[in-house]
Amino acid sequence: MDDTLPTVSLPSGITLPALGFGTWNMGEDGAKAKDEIAAIGKALDLGMTVIDTAEMYGNGGAEKITGAALQGRRDEAFLVSKVLPWNASLKGTIQACEDSLKRLGTDHLDLYLLHWRGDHPLEETVAAFERLRREGKIREWGVSNFDVEDMEELFSVEHGHNCAANQVLYNLTRRGIEFDLLPWCQQRNIAVMAYSPIEQGRLLNNADLIHMAKAYQATPAQVALAFLLEREGVLPIPKSANVHRVEENRAAVELDLTDEDLQRLDTLFAPPQRKQPLEML
Numbered sequence: 001m002d003d004t005l006p007t008v009s010l011p012s013g014i015t016l017p018a019l020g021f022g023t024w025n026m027g028e029d030g031a032k033a034k035d036e037i038a039a040i041g042k043a044l045d046l047g048m049t050v051i052d053t054a055e056m057y058g059n060g061g062a063e064k065i066t067g068a069a070l071q072g073r074r075d076e077a078f079l080v081s082k083v084l085p086w087n088a089s090l091k092g093t094i095q096a097c098e099d100s101l102k103r104l105g106t107d108h109l110d111l112y113l114l115h116w117r118g119d120h121p122l123e124e125t126v127a128a129f130e131r132l133r134r135e136g137k138i139r140e141w142g143v144s145n146f147d148v149e150d151m152e153e154l155f156s157v158e159h160g161h162n163c164a165a166n167q168v169l170y171n172l173t174r175r176g177i178e179f180d181l182l183p184w185c186q187q188r189n190i191a192v193m194a195y196s197p198i199e200q201g202r203l204l205n206n207a208d209l210i211h212m213a214k215a216y217q218a219t220p221a222q223v224a225l226a227f228l229l230e231r232e233g234v235l236p237i238p239k240s241a242n243v244h245r246v247e248e249n250r251a252a253v254e255l256d257l258t259d260e261d262l263q264r265l266d267t268l269f270a271p272p273q274r275k276q277p278l279e280m281l
C-alpha cells in the first residue's frame, strides 16, 4: 500500500503535497481551540502541510488558531491566507496582509489569495501582491472563485500571469470545472485548490459512495478525496477539527481507485457536458 502523498507543482517550480488542510469555522469557539490546534498539528505530522486560512474565517480567529498551531513549526507549513474583496485595493491588500501576518505570528505567507472578485480593479490587487512579494511578505499569490473569464481577464493585467493558484469549489457533486477551468489551469500549471472537497460533510451520506467505500474497507470521505487526488494539479484542502478524521483523510492517498470505479463515479456523479458557471459556497 503506497501512502506517499502525490504532489502538485506551481508555475515557479515549488512542489507541494497534493493533500492540504482547511480552517474554515475554526477560531469561532474558544472551547474548541484545543482540538483545532491539535488537528492542525496532526495535519503537519502527516505531511498535509498546505494549511489554508483567511482573514474572513472567524473574523481573524482561524488565523489566530493557525498561528498558535504553527508556533515553533512555521517552517513545516506552506501557509495560505486570503484577502477579502472589499479590502483588495492597493493599500487595503497590503494592510490586510500585514494584519494577517500579525494574527498568524509570522513574517510571511507562502501563498496569498484574493478570496473572490469584488469591485477593486484586478490591476490594484495584483500590484499589491507583487509589492508584497518583492518585500518578502508573501512568496506566491493567487485567486479564489475565479472562472475562466476571470482568469483570462487576470492574465491580461500586468503581472497577472504570475498567478500560482486558483482555489475553487470542487468535489464529486460539483464537477463543472472539469469542462473548462480545470484544463485551463492545468495547461498553465496553476494549482487548483479544491475547497469543500467532501461538500462540507454532505457527501458522506451518499448511499452509493458508502457502498463503494465498503468494498475498499474505506470511508466515503476517503473515496471523495481519492477521486480528487487522481487529477493532475488538484490539491484538495479538507477541513477537520478532529485528529482521527485528519488521519482518515490522510489515508485517502492509499486508495487506488480502479478505472471501473472511476467509471462508476462518472455514472453516479456525472461530469459536465457543457459550460457550467463556477459555483461557490
Ligand code: NDP
Residues within 6 Å of the ligand: 021, 022, 023, 024, 025, 052, 053, 115, 144, 145, 167, 168, 194, 195, 196, 197, 198, 199, 200, 201, 204, 221, 222, 237, 238, 239, 240, 241, 242, 245, 246, 248, 249, 280, 281
Ligand atoms: P469540507 O468539505 O472540507 O468539509 C468539512 C466538514 O466535514 C467539517 O464539518 C468536518 O467536521 C467534516 N469532516 C471532515 N473530514 C471528515 C471525515 N473524514 N468524516 C466525517 N466528517 C468529516 O468543507 P469546507 O467548506 O471546510 O472546505 C475545506 C476548506 O476549504 C475550508 O476549511 C477552507 O479552508 C476552504 N474553503 C474556501 C472557500 C473559498 O471561497 N475560497 C470556501 C469554502 C471553503 P469536523 O471538523 O468535525 O471533522
